[in-house]
Amino acid sequence: MRVETVQLKGYTTLGVGGPAELWTVETPEDLKEAAQAPYRVLGNGSNLLVSDQGVPERVIKLGGVFTAWDLNLTPRNGAYITGWIGAGAMLPLLVQEAARKGLSGLEGLLGIPATVGGAVRMNAGTRYGEIADALEVVEVFHDGQLRHYRPEELGFAYRTSHLPPGGIVTRVRFRLTPSTPKAVREKMALVDQARKGQPKKKSAGCAFKNPPGDSAGRLIDVHGLKGLREGQAMVSLEHGNFIVNLGGATARDVWRLVQRIRSVIPLELEWEVWG
Ligand code: FAD
Ligand code: EPU
Known part of the structure; x- marks a missing residue:
């Protein structure tokens, strides 16, 4: 340690x-x-x-x-279950390795720069799928113990979960489908296409959750807020729901920008605020 x-x-x-x-x-x-x-x-x-x-x-x-992983499949009750995947492992590496092995189920998570544990906590996803869809079992540390949960027990919904208080995801097993690398990569190309409008500058992904039936990015855009700036933090010119760090931004800059956007549009923050 x-x-x-x-x-x-x-x-x-x-x-x-x-x-x-x-x-x-x-x-x-x-x-x-x-x-x-x-x-x-x-x-x-x-x-x-x-x-x-x-x-x-x-x-x-x-x-x-907690960063070790085993993507070998075991058949169980008509499905295929991976070995244990450490919650500290990087999701992008896992998505690529699954594609290399021709395993389907994680394609929708392409481009999400998360650890497995962070992705489970946030139920990270895209319109092509959320991590909860592929989970078989989740190991969580809380109250000094490691316990196993089925995904139905963890209250997954759009960009949220209900882990036990203080719960730390330590490892998971996925339910994946054997396919071919070609088919998996074709699906990944669609996901990649859907991300084309997102900025490459430093960000924390989308700042706000999408309101039901709408897009926070679209709303920020139609209200003319792209390019709005506080210090070194700016609403991305490429995608309205991304706040980018132009270099040396402070949390204060970013928070001021969040408040200015929210004074115009009542949006729910997707980020977790620490401190
Ligand atoms: P962190 O940001 O470090 O933590 C997030 C929360 O998870 C915190 O509450 C933290 O305490 C908790 N947490 C972390 N690890 C564990 C653990 N092991 N056990 C319990 N709790 C834990 N998100 C999407 O859903 N879809 C997208 O398409 C997407 N695109 C993005 C693109 C970019 C460029 C960026 C920067 C971000 C994007 N995000 C996206 C947001 C982000 O990647 C996700 O929310 C992701 O799930 C966060 O994972 P993390 O490991 O970075 O967690
Ligand atoms: N739009 C605009 N202007 C903008 C941004 C978007 O008009 O500045 C329009 C687009 O043209 C499109 C619609 O709004 O018609 C939706 O935009 P987009 O396809 O970019 O999707 P999104 O709803 O903004 C969601 C997720 C992303 C995920 C993508 C791809 C949320 C909050 N965002 O974005 O997730 O990568 O779909 O599936 O759910 C994240 O959660 O951090 C994240 C990046």
């Missing part, structure tokens, strides 16, 4: 966030020890707005055994 004080801006895709004590855990024993005091869990930091003051709690990051 490694314990160090870091600037969280180095651990978030938006590139924003102050100091915290980072506990990188490598075994279930480390996890038990780290969870003895108030904590937060960090995945790849791709859905977070972290305060410039940082956070007082321990920030737990899954390393070591």
Whole structure:
């Protein structure tokens, strides 16, 4: 286990966030020890707005055994189940490896820069599928124990889940369908196409959830808010629902921009705010 004080801006895709004590855990024993005091869990930091003051709690990051994965399938009750996939593993690597092996079920998650655990927590997805659709079982650490849950028990819905309080996803098994690399890559090309309008600059993905039947990006666009700026944070010119860091933006800049957008359109934040 490694314990160090870091600037969280180095651990978030938006590139924003102050100091915290980072506990990188490598075994279930480390996890038990780290969870003895108030904590937060960090995945790849791709859905977070972290305060410039940082956070007082321990920030737990899954390393070591929690990053191992086994995509070999076992037939069970007419379905095919993977081995255990560590929650600290990077989803983009998994999506590519599944494609290489011709396994279908994760294509819709192409382009989501998450860890498996963060993707489960947020029920990450695109219009081509959410991670909950492919889950068979989820192992969660809480109250000092590791417990197994079926996805139906975890309250998955659009960009949300109901993990037990303080729950840390430690590993999962997916239900995938044997296919061919060609067929899997064809589906991935559709997903890739749907992401073409998204910016490449530093961001935390879509800032707001889509209201039922509409698109937050479209609404921000028709209200003329693209290009709106606070300090070094700007509403992307490419896609209205992305706030981009032009270089050196602070959480304060980003939060001010969020508030300005919300003063015009009442949108629900998709990001989690820390601090
Ligand atoms: P973090 O941002 O680190 O954490 C998010 C939440 O999950 C926090 O509450 C954290 O405490 C919790 N968490 C993290 N790990 C665990 C764990 N092991 N156990 C329990 N809780 C945990 N999202 C989409 O849904 N669809 C998209 O198409 C999409 N596109 C994106 C594109 C870009 C360029 C970027 C930057 C982001 C995009 N996102 C998208 C948002 C983001 O990738 C997802 O919300 C993702 O699920 C966050 O995962 P993470 O590992 O980065 O989690
Ligand atoms: N639109 C505009 N102007 C904009 C942005 C979008 O007019 O500035 C229009 C588009 O032309 C389209 C509609 O709004 O007609 C929807 O836009 P898009 O296809 O880009 O999808 P989205 O609803 O904005 C959602 C997810 C993304 C996911 C894509 C692809 C949410 C909040 N966003 O975006 O997820 O990648 O679909 O499936 O659900 C995320 O959650 O962080 C995220 C990036």
